[in-house]
Amino acid sequence: MAVIDLANPTRFLNLVNRVLPWLTAATVLLFAFGLARAMNAPDDYQQGATVKIMFLHVPAAWLGMMGWGVMSAAALGTLVWRHPLADVAGKAAAPIGAAFTFICLVTGSLWGRPTWGTYWVWDARLTSMLVLFLLYLGVMALYWTAEDPGRGSRAAAILSLVGAVNLPIIKFSVDWWNTLHQPASVFRMGGSTIDPSILTPLLIMAVAFTLLFFTLHLAAMRNEILRRRVRSMRLMQAQELAEAGA
């Protein structure tokens, strides 16, 4: 019953209008809390204060990947169930996922300068994120190029699924390519070595970023629904004038 209700764009819009203010408030509060904790987190004994970049870099990386996950789920919804909101969700997720991936790349690069002595290293992690960013740009270009939203979203859905299947393969090959050429000397930020005094703010920031993602995603979905409404009304306008014999 709930699913059928949500399939109606007007109901969905009403829901978004009700939820969005609360979600925005929660995001702002959590960011304030997370940033305060992050500022007061102790420095890393090896990297010093630059470890503060991690509070942005790591959540952005997670959300960049999660964005593709959302798009792939939406792609399944578009192709398999033909759910009307699914391609709206997919289209709205692409620029947001791309933006977070971009944040991840830029902060990674700014972190790399003091750590590696250069802004960019073809490190396996960063390179995989770069490939993900390129895939995002491809999907966005596909949405942009298609004039008919229905056809465009099906094509983009197929591309998202192909990308989802391909991403692990890309990750694997980039790792292999990277170790072939370079000793794996880059710094590690593996799980258990992180001190709780850093891990807690990181997790809070991750949740804050996730809330930000969904706030933006819902707002962008609302815009996309309105855009489609504009499109159908314009079609009606041209048609009504033709019927009137003007």
Added chain:
Amino acid sequence: MRLAADNLGCSRGGRTVFTGLSFSLSGGEAMIVTGRNGAGKSSLLRMIAGLVHIAAGQIELTGGDAEASTAEQAHYLGHHDALKPSLSVGENLGFWAQYLGGDAATVEPALEAVGLAPLSGLPAAYLSAGQRRRLSIARLIAVKRPLWLLDEPTSALDAPSQVRLAELMRVHLAGGGIIVAATHGPIGLEAPRQLRIGPGPA
């Protein structure tokens, strides 16, 4: 104002389409070009418009602007509507008005004349074939040029729009303009001159 063609010849891809075609039209006159498919109706219009190389003979427009070529004093309405789907109705017409030497103030009345004024802000992609055709015709109204070259002007137009087009053509002729139209059927003008190209029944 006089449009004179003398002993025109046309060949496409080595094949002779027509030869020895002559006619002369003065201001206020309209001419209907008929003939079977492939007889060269469109080629004749495109020749006058300067879009196809003139293989033999010559075309002259006298009594107009001495500085401008025949093509610059002519409007050509071809099979395609010369519209960009991503631009709005107003932007499409506004561009052609500016490019062809008219000014922006003529856009609104021209849209009014073809009945598209309420759709001015709509992207051209949303238009039906008949509406696209009417927007294309609005170009002839927005920029004043004495010679109209119309290739199947009534195609895609419904009956009321055909009446409206005939009215626009009558106004143009009354103002001393010249019309050359290639068509299969009637276009709603009284007693236009006839020119049949090519052998065989039309």
Added chain:
Amino acid sequence: MIPSLGPHADFIVASYAVTAFVVAALIAWVVLDYSAQRRILGDLEDRGVTRRSRRMKD
């Protein structure tokens, strides 16, 4: 309150600035797009254009 950021303060500040900028751009995109779509919808409704689903209900 402001902790010392060590020798690489520029990079840390730059990271936060870039992130803030990108997030601000996203928010601006969403908000401006929303008001633009609402404006167009309002224009269309003022012109008396109705949506198909609504017209069928009448």
Added chain:
Amino acid sequence: MNALLALIKRDMRLAMRVGGGAMMGALFFLIVVVMMPFALGPDLNLLARIGPAILWLGALLASLLALDRLFATDHEDGSLDVLMMGPLPLEVAVAAKAIAHWLTTGLPLIVISPVLGLMLNVELRAMGVVALTLLAGTPALTFIGLVGAALSVALRRGGLLLAVLVLPLTIPVLIFGVAAANAAIVGPAPFGPPFTILCALSLASLVLGPVAAAAALRHGLE
């Protein structure tokens, strides 16, 4: 003048609207440059040495790739016919389209090139020089490609034919563009002469390109 500005404005607007190709060239550039290290290996010293050459090749391919639809769309929807009947000489109209194309495709390439330079470990000062050579050289690429775009409309064949026709003609631009960039970065040859020749190539193609393209379009109307 009015007509010229109107045409430039329309083409830029079309490029930036839905379905337009304004950012496609820059996107292609980004992808080509990113692919290079996968083939060459992530050796930063090697990349720094050949970085300018990679950037130039990428820019060359990207600016040609986006060019093949320049006249084709106008031809297909009948706009080209009306454009030819305007008060502008066809040479000027064609040049206006090329300018709009460069502004929407060539300029973004130059703007993002410093970021790509960073990835190829080209140092900042050197990157400024490479961007400068691109600024001087990409107009030549667009205006040479213009001839190919006009020919491919006349011959009713697009896509790869354009690259086959035009790439050999761009060899001088590539030679002097990369030579100027390398001269400024590693020396020992002076930067001035190749850069001057590059500018001269751009200016010459600015004149010759539209003339040849207009001739090709007129001839194609037979």
